[in-house]
Amino acid sequence: xxxxxxxxxxxxxxxxxxxxxxxxxxxxxxxxxxxxxxxxxxxxxxxxxxxxxxxxxxxxxxxxxxxxxxxxxxxxxxxxxxxxxxxxxxxxxxxxxxxxxxxxxxxxxxxxxxxxxxxxxxxxxxxxxxxxxxxxxxxxxxxxxxxxxxxxxxxxxxxxxxxxxxxxxxxxxxxxxxxxxxxxxxxxxxxxxxxxxxxxxxxxxxxxxxxxxxxxxxxxxxxxxxxxxxxxxxxxxxxxxxxxxxxxxxxxxxxxxxxxxxxxxxxxxxxxxxxxxx
Numbered sequence: 001x002x003x004x005x006x007x008x009x010x011x012x013x014x015x016x017x018x019x020x021x022x023x024x025x026x027x028x029x030x031x032x033x034x035x036x037x038x039x040x041x042x043x044x045x046x047x048x049x050x051x052x053x054x055x056x057x058x059x060x061x062x063x064x065x066x067x068x069x070x071x072x073x074x075x076x077x078x079x080x081x082x083x084x085x086x087x088x089x090x091x092x093x094x095x096x097x098x099x100x101x102x103x104x105x106x107x108x109x110x111x112x113x114x115x116x117x118x119x120x121x122x123x124x125x126x127x128x129x130x131x132x133x134x135x136x137x138x139x140x141x142x143x144x145x146x147x148x149x150x151x152x153x154x155x156x157x158x159x160x161x162x163x164x165x166x167x168x169x170x171x172x173x174x175x176x177x178x179x180x181x182x183x184x185x186x187x188x189x190x191x192x193x194x195x196x197x198x199x200x201x202x203x204x205x206x207x208x209x210x211x212x213x214x215x216x217x218x219x220x221x222x223x224x225x226x227x228x229x230x231x232x233x234x235x236x237x238x239x240x241x242x243x244x245x246x247x248x249x250x251x252x253x254x255x256x257x258x259x260x261x262x263x264x265x266x267x268x269x270x271x272x273x274x275x276x277x278x
Contacts, residue, residue, distance in 0.1 A: 037146060045256075048067065068102075172195070209240070255269065
């Protein structure tokens with residue numbers, strides 16, 4: 001079950017909020033108030049690139065991709081805002097500046113215990129030497145004890161992997177590569193109808209997110225990250241709209257948190273205006 005909250009934040013600690021204001025003028029910390037078996041996926045509104053924070057009620061955090069280097073200060077502010085002081089794992093779904101741009105800084109500053117990369121990636125492909133590298137091939141892996149990951153595809157030429165994350169009744173599909181040919185292979189090999197949330201590949205490039213994929217997956221929500229000087233494909237947006245999928249574009253909505261219990265989830269947005277007030 002889905003519950004969408006059109007909130008400016010989850011609150012939080014607010015200052016300078018007056019009755020006639022629609023947007024809080026200052027946010028000090030975001031408390032997602034995760035209880036018991038709850039987890040949260042926060043799709044970060046970076047100026048450039050992809051980054052997703054996964055948090056559980058124990059205060060542990062995992063990061064999927066790190067955004068472009070020119071988004072470093074924004075990512076730093078966001079991690080602090082959401083109370084992330086250490087990162088258990090960084091998962092790179094794809095190599096390239098929009099995905100690994102802040103890897104070196106994060107590794108040094110957040111006591112990263114492990115870097116996860118597609119099995120096709122070699123150490124020489126990475127911008128630094130990290131303490132521990134875990135290579136993922138096709139198959140199931142355990143993230144947090146309550147979250148299972150299924151590596152659906154590992155693409156050699158693109159040095160990337162498409163992932164499915166399963167938590168309770170919810171399934172997230174993280175598409176890394178926009179390729180209709182690879183989507184066809186994916187649909188032939190896997191049943192995808194139980195996917196709730198689709199992370200759209202490559203900033204909604206028209207090379208992927210085909211109508212066939214959308215019909216095979218039939219998600220409730222599509223997340224689109226922001227890339228500097230690049231707008232989502234109008235054709236992709238039209239396909240999403242025509243399939244009655246709720247579109248969350250980080251540049252428009254700000255940070256997008258999906259807070260999950262094992263049975264239900266809710267969508268919480270932290271608006272761009274609120275972030276800009278920090």
